[in-house]
Amino acid sequence: MTTFDAKYSLLAPGPVNLHPEVRKALALPMIHHRTPEFDKILKKVLAGIKTIFQTTQDVFLLTSTGSGGMEALLVNVLSPGDKVIAINSGKFGERWAEMAKAYGAEVIMIDVPWGKAVDLRIVEGTLKNHPDARAVLCQACETSTAVAHPIEALGKIISAYPETLFLVDAITALGAYPLPMDAWNIDGLVAGSQKAFMLPTGMTFVSLSSKAWKFAEKATTPRFYFDLRKERKANQAGETFYSSNVAIIRALDVVLDMIQKQGLEELFKSIHRKAEFTRVFGQKLGMMLYADSPSDSVTALVVPQKMDGQKIRLHLEETHNITIMGGQDQAKGKIIRIGHMGYIPDEDMVRLIECLGHTLRHFDPGFLSLDHISILTDEAKLWLEQNP
Numbered sequence: 001m002t003t004f005d006a007k008y009s010l011l012a013p014g015p016v017n018l019h020p021e022v023r024k025a026l027a028l029p030m031i032h033h034r035t036p037e038f039d040k041i042l043k044k045v046l047a048g049i050k051t052i053f054q055t056t057q058d059v060f061l062l063t064s065t066g067s068g069g070m071e072a073l074l075v076n077v078l079s080p081g082d083k084v085i086a087i088n089s090g091k092f093g094e095r096w097a098e099m100a101k102a103y104g105a106e107v108i109m110i111d112v113p114w115g116k117a118v119d120l121r122i123v124e125g126t127l128k129n130h131p132d133a134r135a136v137l138c139q140a141c142e143t144s145t146a147v148a149h150p151i152e153a154l155g156k157i158i159s160a161y162p163e164t165l166f167l168v169d170a171i172t173a174l175g176a177y178p179l180p181m182d183a184w185n186i187d188g189l190v191a192g193s194q195k196a197f198m199l200p201t202g203m204t205f206v207s208l209s210s211k212a213w214k215f216a217e218k219a220t221t222p223r224f225y226f227d228l229r230k231e232r233k234a235n236q237a238g239e240t241f242y243s244s245n246v247a248i249i250r251a252l253d254v255v256l257d258m259i260q261k262q263g264l265e266e267l268f269k270s271i272h273r274k275a276e277f278t279r280v281f282g283q284k285l286g287m288m289l290y291a292d293s294p295s296d297s298v299t300a301l302v303v304p305q306k307m308d309g310q311k312i313r314l315h316l317e318e319t320h321n322i323t324i325m326g327g328q329d330q331a332k333g334k335i336i337r338i339g340h341m342g343y344i345p346d347e348d349m350v351r352l353i354e355c356l357g358h359t360l361r362h363f364d365p366g367f368l369s370l371d372h373i374s375i376l377t378d379e380a381k382l383w384l385e386q387n388p
């Protein structure tokens with residue numbers, strides 16, 4: 001695989017293609033984080049990122065992958081023995097529940113069938129039975145199934161419980177579609193650099209509501225690296241507590257500038273358009289949507305019967321230099337997942353449809369004719385022209 005080929009396209013639901021301007025920022029000479037030059041950037045980024053979280057609260061920039069941010073939320077607001085309601089609708093829901101257990105929480109699991117969004121009545125019922133639950137955990141988008149959960153409605157329900165926090169893993173949502181933290185009553189929100197923030201892997205961004213900060217003052221879970229109280233103090237002094245991730249924070253500055261110039265609504269629209277395109281042409285290629293409430297950040301398509309999603313994924317990469325993802329666990333082999341975050345020029349999307357067509361044909365020549373593939377490719381170009 002020639003990943004330096006200009007035509008290489010990383011269409012996974014994270015990590016994602018980097019914008020050329022981001023790549024330039026990442027190539028800059030290193031500077032020390034305790035310098036006036038970096039102080040200025042940090043100050044600007046700490047203020048700017050709040051507009052993506054749509055919060056008046058502090059947002060923290062932590063050096064770790066997204067899972068570290070998920071852990072940061074738990075350890076800062078929970079105490080061992082606390083009851084936690086975990087919405088488990090796929091790989092990442094399962095991970096967060098396990099993490100909570102590892103820190104001594106008593107986890108009440110709401111198991112949601114893969115590909116489905118959580119049923120609000122079940123959450124309401126579970127909260128009624130467990131009004132002493134200290135938190136409800138949910139993914140905004142469960143990346144393993146490409147489902148978007150009804151976060152606004154959940155926030156409304158949970159906000160009626162003064163002793164319960166609503167913690168949201170928005171690693172493939174925040175920055176991809178609307179998720180206003182304050183307006184939707186979200187108490188803990190976590191994002192990841194390599195997903196909707198269009199950066200390399202290595203940072204996570206988290207924020208707590210004022211309700212959650214009250215919990216943080218009383219929480220007794222041991223915490224050190226992810227102690228947000230230390231980070232908050234350091235930020236107030238214009239620093240990060242540990243060495244700043246200079247390279248990614250400088251690149252984040254570029255991303256935030258680009259989003260500000262484009263407008264958050266326009267960014268959401270452009271991602272929605274790519275999702276819509278993929279849903280339309282994925283189905284035209286003979287595949288069904290896996291998610292009943294599909295996310296705009298990633299699309300999961302059910303591969304044709306008798307075909308193997310893992311083989312489709314590999315062929316697309318080896319033959320066409322396009323990386324998408326397959327399914328995990330119970331969805332392994334059954335689905336392919338295509339990400340819509342990051343830098344994706346229209347020509348890459350057309351190429352995706354054309355190459356997917358050829359890949360399906362590679363595994364079953366009777367499934368799609370060459371003529372059909374070329375008609376669909378033309379239709380894809382036209383669709384993008386007509387839906388700018």
Ligand SMILES: *Cc1c(COP(=O)(O)O)cnc(C)c1O
Pocket residue numbers: 014065066067068092139141142143169170171172192195
């Ligand atoms: C990718 C992802 C994570 C894990 O992030 P890492 O950066 O791999 O630790 C967690 N939750 C969701 C929903 C994700 O998509």
